[in-house]
Amino acid sequence: MKKLVSLLLALCLLLTVAGAMAAEDGKITIWTWDPNFNIKSMQIAKELYAKINPDVEIVIEEVLSEDIETRVTTAATSNTIDTLPDIMLCQDNSFQKMVMFYPEVYANLTGKYDYEGFPAGKLAYSTVDGQNHGIPFDAGTVVATYRTDILEQAGYTIADLTDIDWDRFIEIGKDVKAKTGLPMLTGQAGSIDMVLIMMQSCGASMFNEDGSVNFVNNEACKMVLEYYKTMCELGVFAEVNSWDAYCGTLANGSCVGTINGCWILGTVMAVPEYAGKWALTNMPKLPGVEGATHYSNNGGSSWALVNGTDIDLALDFMKMYRNVEFYNEILPTTSAIGTWAGAKEAPNYAADNEYYGAPIFATIVEYTAHVPANQTGAYYYDARGALGTAVTNYMLGGDLMSELQAAEDETNFNMGF
Amino acid sequence: MTNTTPARKKHRFWTMERKQSAAGWAFLAPASILIFIFSFWPMFQALLISFKTGKPTALKYAEPLWRNYQYMLKDKVFQQSIGNTFTYLIIQVPIMLVLAIIFASLLNNRDLKFRGLFRTCIFLPCATGLVAYSMIFRTMFELDGMINGILLNLNLINERINWLNNPNTAKAVIILGLIWRWTGYNMVFFLSGMQGIEYSIYEAARIDGANQFQQLIKITIPLLKPIILVTGIMSTNGTLQLFDESMNLTKGGPANTTITMSHYIYNKMFVGAPNFGYAAAMSFVILIMVAILSAIETKVGDKR
Incomplete structure (x- = not known):
């Protein structure tokens, strides 16, 4: 009996090994x-x-x-x-x-x-x-999508949020917050998706073209962080602690909208009771920055x-x-x-999306053509982690320049191996 | 010993002693060989890797050899992670052990009803997975989570507190989680230790007029010393290697203020550009820390 059991065990082991091999089969x-x-x-x-x-x-x-x-x-x-x-x-x-x-x-x-x-x-x-x-x-490709029913309560339409800059966006956001109590946008604290989206929208990235890290002399980066902090302080942008919580704010209507890669639309459209209440447009652009656009990628x-x-x-x-x-x-x-x-x-690209009641996919393909390029490289996540720390410290009251310097030093340290 | 015993029959190789020691070795061999192959050999390999640098598939010895160790002195995030880990250690371990002793002495009372039920309840957190409980704690302490809801309803706070987005409260949540998860585990050790203490000692103390607290301080704790030592070493060891809570509850944030040493090592291996040599070097520093702390605890605790 014992022999039989051990034989079977050995056979199982052999079969698992054979099953795991993904050779030319x-x-x-x-x-x-x-x-x-x-x-x-x-x-x-x-x-x-x-x-x-x-x-x-x-x-x-x-x-x-x-x-x-x-x-x-x-x-x-x-x-x-x-x-x-x-x-x-x-x-x-x-x-x-x-x-x-x-x-x-x-x-x-x-x-x-x-x-x-x-x-x-x-x-x-x-x-x-x-x-x-x-x-x-x-x-x-980044899309900005907002709940039109909430915007309406505050007296705005989707057209008011199209082709605007971040100054105007904050103005509207303050007004909407005062009238409805809701933040315009939400995001995961420390993950800095929004910061990177805003940076890429004007063609800036965390690295120079030669691959060296670029925080301290990155004017776009500084400007983005200042806007981001202002929005958080005014309650126009609300930070939550996890990805689930972020998706939750979209699903339970505790924010007006979101600005993110177009893959977020799957999450947005997962809530049937809000069908027809969302509209899609381009993101605000950074005022006074050369090369700033309404388009980005995440x-x-x-x-x-x-x-x-x-x-x-x-x-x-x-x-x-x-x-x-x-x-x-x-x-x-x-x-x-x-x-x-x-x-x-493909015919479906031109067709109306049932949930939005608009041909959103054709719009997104149109946006894709305008997205400025980005530098990634092998140390993307090291730099991203360091910038995330800088953003959090800056939000907690740190000095912008010294935080950016610390982030640059940390990334250089990791690249120095 | 063999050379001192008189050799009675020189021509016989298998003397009694040799037979016995051979049997001993034969029994020890399988476990020892396995421990050597699967534990000590990898540790030795890791030591070699900690002196290397370069791509994970083409590691070369660093120049100078201790380069990875040298880098640690300049690595602010690693130093911060050491600080965080020791904060957890210094605050959490004493609170947890004191609570565990208190629970154990309460449950050791023979007149207590439903002892089994209480014991199960306190031990139950240890049966939950580390990741699972971390995720639940995170959900509970979310901005719109259960804890804020309860505190708001009881009018203890005026507006929601963002627990996990403030360095101090985020650390407090991790410590709270650790206490919840591990108190019952340590309690079981104390409980079994207490059951080994003769009940008549307590009876004698009571006749002498000692109250509950005096019995705990004067009888239970001195007699439990070896067990306190063991749980202390195990908790120190566990806290220095803390990973799951930092990874899942706070993700090391905000701004690395809750990141632990192991979590940082993981980041260096799998999140950023992979750096095996440096990660192995940091692991060895943790090993040395654990060894030193355990040695100190043994020295302080064991005064026989």
């Missing part, structure tokens, strides 16, 4: 994280691909983005790349870091994939030393292919991301806006 494994968004998109791609190549087995597994990065780290350092899937999604902001530190994991797709029609700004996120390692998925992700596995098969499958029918299918169910220019031809 004619099967495509995909890691991605959001069931309503990128997982759903891949499922649609899988269904469409089955019509072209029905013999291929495609497995989609839900793995959080932080977990994907951790697993890449462990697989690369322990020389077990074959435990990774064939395709995995990567945040645009981490992409260069991951490729620079684990070049053996990420397949170089330059010359292997047709990049015609993808915007240069998007491709830059996954390009290292001129070599492209990613296939763009969704755009993080988030977005690209697909990475893993070296040495079924790469040709995976590349063939990824042709779906150059397929109008695919973009047309994913839009209504996931609201994922593709960055491929051909996607605009």
Whole structure:
């Protein structure tokens, strides 16, 4: 009896080991994280691909983005790349870091994939030393979206918030706060999404073009922080402590609106009772700054292919991301806006969105074309963490210049290794 | 010992002693080998990594060797994380141990009804996952969370307090969470220690006119000294390696004022640009701290 049990255990162990190997087996494994968004998109791609190549087995597994990065780290350092899937999604902001530190994991797709029609700004996120390692998925184009019913109570319309600057926005925000008691915007404290969105809207970023960190001499950055602090002090912008709480403020109507990457629309539209009460427009711009626009980017992700596995098969499958029918299918169910220019031809892009009662996707594609480019690099999250600390200290009463100096020193310290 | 015992039969290799010691070694070997392979060898490897620098897949020895350790002296965030961790240690561990002794002596009273129920209630937090309770504490202390709601309804505060966005209250919430989570765990040690104390000692003390408090101070605590020592060392050790609460409850914020050493090490490995050598070096500094603190506690507590 005992022998039988141990035999069975050994067999189980063997089978698990065999199951974990994602070697060249004619099967495509995909890691991605959001069931309503990128997982759903891949499922649609899988269904469409089955019509072209029905013999291929495609497995989609839900793995959080932080977990994907951790697993890449462990697989690369322990020389077990074959435990990774064939395709995995990567945040645009981490992409260069991951490729620079684990070049053996990420397949170089330059010359292997047709990049015609993808915007240069998007491709830059996954390009290292001129070599492209990613296939763009969704755009993080920033939209400003507000509850028109609340605006109406305060005597404003969506037109009053279109093509304005931040001074005017704060004026309106103060008035709305006085009349309704609600903040215009909410955001997660310490995560500085809003600060980076505002910086990118005028073409500024945390790094210089040569990759060195740029806080102290960054006039746009200083101006953004001053506006941000003013808005928080006036109650026009309310900081909450977690992502869930931020989503909560959108769902329970405790703020007028939000300014974020267009992927936030999935959260906004998840509340059926507010259907028809939201409107979408562009974000305010920084007054008196050269190159300031009403457009920015936050988030977005690209697909990475893993070296040495079924790469040709995976590349063939990824042709779906150059397929109008695919973009047309994913839009209504996931609201994922593709960055491929051909996607605009899809009939669903021009159609009215039921929830908003307006052709919002055509508007977003229009905004995408105006977004200024951004510098990320391998130390993006180090710089972001340091800037987050500076913002929090500044909000708690610290001196702006010395906080920025501290953030620059901290980032330089991390880059100095 | 073998050389002092007279060799009775020189030609026999397997003497009684040798047989016994071989059996001892045979019993010890499997566990020792496993501990060596899975615990000591990785620790040694980590020590080597702490002297290295570069990409995680192509680590090279740093120049000079102690470069990673040198960097720590300049790393303000790491120093801040040490400060935070010691704040937790100094405030939380004494409060928790005192509470645990008080609970244990209350539950040790033979006349108390529903002892089992109370014991279960106090121990129950230890059965919850660290991440789960951290998330629940975060939700409770949100701006529109339960705690603010209760305090507002009781008219104890006029407006909502943003607990997790203020350095002092955020630290207080973490300490509160730690006390809630670990008091019951330590109480169980004290309780089992107290059950080993002869009941007649208390009876004698009562005849001599000692009250409850005097019994606790004069009898229970002196006799529990070895257990207080063990729980003290375990709590010190655990607090220095604190990770889950910092990661999930406050995310180290606001502005790194609640970040712990382990959380900072994690950030250096997995959040920013990966720096294995530096992270390993910081881990070794924690190891040395734990060793020193445990040594001091043993020295102070063990006066036999």
